[in-house]
Amino acid sequence: MSSNLNLMAPPKGWDAKYSDDGGSVLSTNTDQVINWMLNWGRANSVWYMLFGLACCAIELMQTGGPRGDLERFGAAPRPSPRSSDLFIIAGTLTYKMGLRVKRLYDQMAEPRFVISMGSCSNCGGLFQYAYSVCKGVDQIIPVDIYVPGCPPRPEALLEGLLKIQDKIKNEKYLQKRYGVG
Amino acid sequence: MTPDAIFKLLQEKFGTETVFDFHGDPARDKDPWFQIAPWEIENVCEHLRSEKSLDFDYLECITGVDYPDDKRIVVVYHLYSYGKKHRVVLKAYLEREDPAMPTLVNVWSTANWQERECFDLLGVLFEGHPDLRRLLLPDDWEGHPLRKDYEEKEDYHGIPTIRPNPIELFKITLPSKEASKEAAKEPAKA
Numbered sequence: 571m572s573s574n575l576n577l578m579a580p581p582k583g584w585d586a587k588y589s590d591d592g593g594s595v596l597s598t599n600t601d602q603v604i605n606w607m608l609n610w611g612r613a614n615s616v617w618y619m620l621f622g623l624a625c626c627a628i629e630l631m632q633t634g635g636p637r638g639d640l641e642r643f644g645a646a647p648r649p650s651p652r653s654s655d656l657f658i659i660a661g662t663l664t665y666k667m668g669l670r671v672k673r674l675y676d677q678m679a680e681p682r683f684v685i686s687m688g689s690c691s692n693c694g695g696l697f698q699y700a701y702s703v704c705k706g707v708d709q710i711i712p713v714d715i716y717v718p719g720c721p722p723r724p725e726a727l728l729e730g731l732l733k734i735q736d737k738i739k740n741e742k743y744l745q746k747r748y749g750v751g
Numbered sequence: 752m753t754p755d756a757i758f759k760l761l762q763e764k765f766g767t768e769t770v771f772d773f774h775g776d777p778a779r780d781k782d783p784w785f786q787i788a789p790w791e792i793e794n795v796c797e798h799l800r801s802e803k804s805l806d807f808d809y810l811e812c813i814t815g816v817d818y819p820d821d822k823r824i825v826v827v828y829h830l831y832s833y834g835k836k837h838r839v840v841l842k843a844y845l846e847r848e849d850p851a852m853p854t855l856v857n858v859w860s861t862a863n864w865q866e867r868e869c870f871d872l873l874g875v876l877f878e879g880h881p882d883l884r885r886l887l888l889p890d891d892w893e894g895h896p897l898r899k900d901y902e903e904k905e906d907y908h909g910i911p912t913i914r915p916n917p918i919e920l921f922k923i924t925l926p927s928k929e930a931s932k933e934a935a936k937e938p939a940k941a
């Protein structure tokens with residue numbers, strides 16, 4: 571494979587040793603392989619919800635367009651929170667919308683990830699002293715990646731997505747679930 | 752037609768009680784304006800719209816301004832005529848304590864949402880409005896934020912409205928030089 575995006579790369583900590591008292595029904599190696607496959611599948615199908623709030627949404631569309639092309643990383647836009655894994659908060663969040671964001675986040679199935687895009691959703695941005703603007707989306711829902719900028723360039727959002735993929739690739743889903751390792 | 756010609760025309764028809772206080776100094780007033788008695792606004796506007804020579808078919812915007820020092824809330828109407836290509840600005844002065852005036856929904860239906868916005872942000876009650884709800888802010892919002900004495904609440908449904916300044920949050924206060932010198936001396940003494 572000549573791409574420098576090594577999608578098939580083994581996860582970090584591939585050859586980590588597990589302690590013997592884990593009580594796994596699977597052998598460690600099978601465990602790792604299944605885990606890697608799960609993560610590989612998830613990381614390359616991070617579907618994001620179509621959700622734009624303000625000017626940052628324009629940049630989000632640009633990232634989804636032919637130049638940024640989020641979709642080459644397997645991130646397709648989804649129209650419903652129930653079928654999406656990634657919530658990109660793109661733009662100025664008002665209190666009125668904040669309650670809706672909370673509800674949408676609650677409707678997403680786990681595992682779910684949140685990117686806060688732009689200074690508005692990071693901290694309120696230049697509207698921080700406005701009476702109706704929420705001072706950061708992290709006051710409402712947990713945030714995985716903050717992308718700074720006003721608005722962030724498409725490259726910056728792509729970087730954010732790659733960081734999310736890294737995060738997914740490092741998950742130990744099976745061990746977490748069955749209390750192994 | 753120029754604004755002062757329109758002003759004179761209206762004053763002739765409705766009297767100086769209803770239409771008064773013309774401001775047309777080009778150095779000070781970008782748009783010439785005059786006052787209308789709030790309770791006559793519907794009659795005046797009906798005339799402005801239906802009279803063939805005036806033909807104001809477009810209500811451009813309704814704005815509210817709060818003047819706490821004068822104890823006034825002023826509602827400003829910008830009217831425009833596509834046919835005659837002229838424009839006029841009307842102002843209605845209301846009491847700040849109890850701002851209320853008749854609605855213009857029956858004259859221009861576009862007044863519906865603009866009056867709702869004015870009610871939302873300044874609390875002007877438009878009497879006779881068919882649906883006077885908040886337009887922009889949530890329905891359970893308290894207060895009218897464009898009033899100068901509006902105080903922001905601590906939180907909205909549990910969302911805090913203040914974010915601490917991160918520079919203050921992570922500031923490391925270094926001890927001054929003298930203090931650190933003395934601190935170094937003292938254990939030596941003991």
Ligand code: SF4
Pocket residue numbers: 624625626627660661662687688689690691695696719720721722
């Ligand atoms: S961060 Fe800047 S570009 Fe993004 S929504 Fe806020 S003001 Fe608009």
